[in-house]
Amino acid sequence: MTATIFRPATPTRLTCLAVAAPLWTTVSLAQAAGREGFDLTRHPLSALSNGSLGWLQIANFVIAGMLTVFGATGLRQALPGRWAPRLVLVNGIGMVAAGIFSMDPADGFPSGTPAGMPHTMSWHSYGHMAAGGIAFLALIAACYVLGRHFARTGNRRDAIISSLAGTALLLGDAWAMTGGEAGSLTLAVGVILAMLWVSVVAARLR
Template structure:
């Protein structure tokens, strides 16, 4: 396979990242004893005996997203959209390297009433989370503008909808209007589905 062919296929790494992240986090959220998506964020699956699996998922998803960004840069020719996707991937890697704090009975042995203790690791995890989601949200609007200018109204509207839905979900979770774990997980799914739509558009 020629190098140019490999570059053209790189955006597909974004779909692989989304499928990996959604599959592993969905299975683990049901399989891990004591984990409750209503009380616990998906990132807490990186804690405990099988926590390594979610750590690998975060990091590998981030690396695949970086590869996707390289492919989108080559396919789209733009700078800011692919750059923001790359920042999203970097945020995932940071969130994987630095685990979320134990709290509210998870992992096993943690007191049920214990609030998160914001250690340096926990703060860096939160920073990775915010960097990732912020970059992805902004990317939605950057791509929406490009699609609108190109006359691709449907994709522009999908991008705007995703860009609005994610911060609303995150804010709803942080304010406990929706169970935080559920709100953040749905926001993540929205982001991955949107990135998949972006990839499908440029994939030969």
């Protein structure tokens, strides 16, 4: 395996990026397990932004997104290429926007919400979908760009992991968009895997 030589990086910024995904994942899954009426096979993690405790998930999106934005500047110093840091930056901005623009209550969550999807969506729900879509696409692309980088440096293992992480999110998002069974669960798995892999890369670069 060929060793990769990186330029000096800002450890604090890379630490922010390394922390972002574990923080978002822990807070999201803890709420998914503990909030009444939430079913991960039916409700996306973004739905946790609704209800009396919705502020927790809103803050989770905004804080993790800001950590990602700040961490992307450290990634730019650590990697020889430019596209991966740029894509991670866009992903972070998308996360912040997804927190600011929350999705509408739907399909029985929060408790008392009618079953099924609402007939119309609010402007902030459209904003959330747009922000989420941009964040997902940027994260998928970032994983593939990182995979290409690792492949060029001879790190075949990390190249494969990067590609698998991006593919997991791509397929999970596509399945959820087509209304596949338990689509919100497959999307959550894909998002978490891709985010955690970027955090792993940042932690190693420290």
